[in-house]
Amino acid sequence: MAQTITEKIIAKHTEENQAKAGSIVSAKVDLVLANDITAPLAIKELEKAGIKTVFDPEKIALVPDHFVPNKDIKSAEQAKLLREFAAKQKITNYFEVGRMGIEHALLPEQGLVKPGDLIVGADSHTCTYGALGAFATGMGSTDIASAMALGETWLIVPQTKLFNYRGKKRDWVSGKDFILYTIGQIGVDGALYESMEFTGDAIENLSIDGRLSMCNMAIEAGAKNGIIAPDDATKDYLKGRVEGEIDIIKSDEDAKYVQTYDINVEDIELQVALPCLPSNSKGVSEIEKTKIDQVIIGSCTNGRLEDLRTAAKILKGKKVAKSSRLIVIPATQNIYKQALDEGLIDIFLESEAAVSTPTCGPCLGGYMGVLAEGEKALATTNRNFKGRMGHLNSEVYLSGPAVAAASAIAGYITSPEDID
16 A cells, blocks of 8 residues: 555554554654753653563653753752753763753754654654754653653644745745745645655755754644655764664655645745734745844754854844844754854854744743744744734744844845845
8 A cells, every 4th residue: 555654654563564544553763852841741641650660771762941941949959850850761862061062953963863863852843854864753651651651652643734945945034934825825724743745856956954844843833743854964964873774765756645735945035923823824025124132043943054144144244223132052062063164153243133042942931032022023933823922912034044044134124135
């Protein structure tokens, strides 16, 4: 029977080696992920159940990244609980401050994600890893506790929607613009508990950073996972990161899709999602000159090196508007160092931006950029729900790094083409 890539990956992790859309299966996991917000809940569930040891200390990743470096006593206690659990269980992949990064940028960088893997994480944006040909999905902390103990989880095998992107993208347009445009077309429930499979020549020509950005936001359309079949670009990215043969799994040519979308990327201009949904996306040319108090360039969606290079190219020789502020957050220590080596950090500082250590902080209204009442932010993050970044009466607009950098200079939402 013909299968999609998602069905094939799930099937190979079951005892029966079968997975048909709609069926309920028990599947072995290759990696279990949690952070400083979600891991403490899972740890307490393990203790409550009397579980003394995890199934495999090498197949669990603990990344304190949301409120770390600690913003207050409560966050310090959470991080301490994580640290002590990691030490007690001899967790191989525990990443302390100074070695950590934003989890969904860090794990691929560290070679912990491979094509064909089945990965579960106590964070909704775990779907990011589909960019490398893995089945990856977010779960609640109780389910993650179970996966930590047993090394397996249960799933309803999702049906798949196919998104075929063709053509040559416009200048400055990135994977973030592809996915914002797509979510704008299908809505925040347009792929509810379904797999979003991204394919086409425009995807083949998209960087791994761009692909990670796309799969990261599959959850914003309600998807169970986002996925891209591995190719030569995937192999190049993984070279030196992972050992052994790479498992190249692709959908069968006659695989069954619940729906297919054909998207000409030449029609996609730089996108901006207006409050208060990621689906409220429009081309930047359609947006009025909306004044912005704060710009964030970073997060698990757009804090990678490609994003920082794009922002620096636009910011070079220019200043952030006096009426606004810009916060740049490299997603990992390695990205930070490479940006430093390339002179990108100098460009940001000379533009009068603030540069932070890796953290999720402002994305969820945690710290490092919380909004006051009435303030508006433009962010390269993935959600703009009401009150997401601070006060309930603040507003968040979403974009890629190009629009974010240009808007920081102008003080209002605009395109790089409109910056002198």
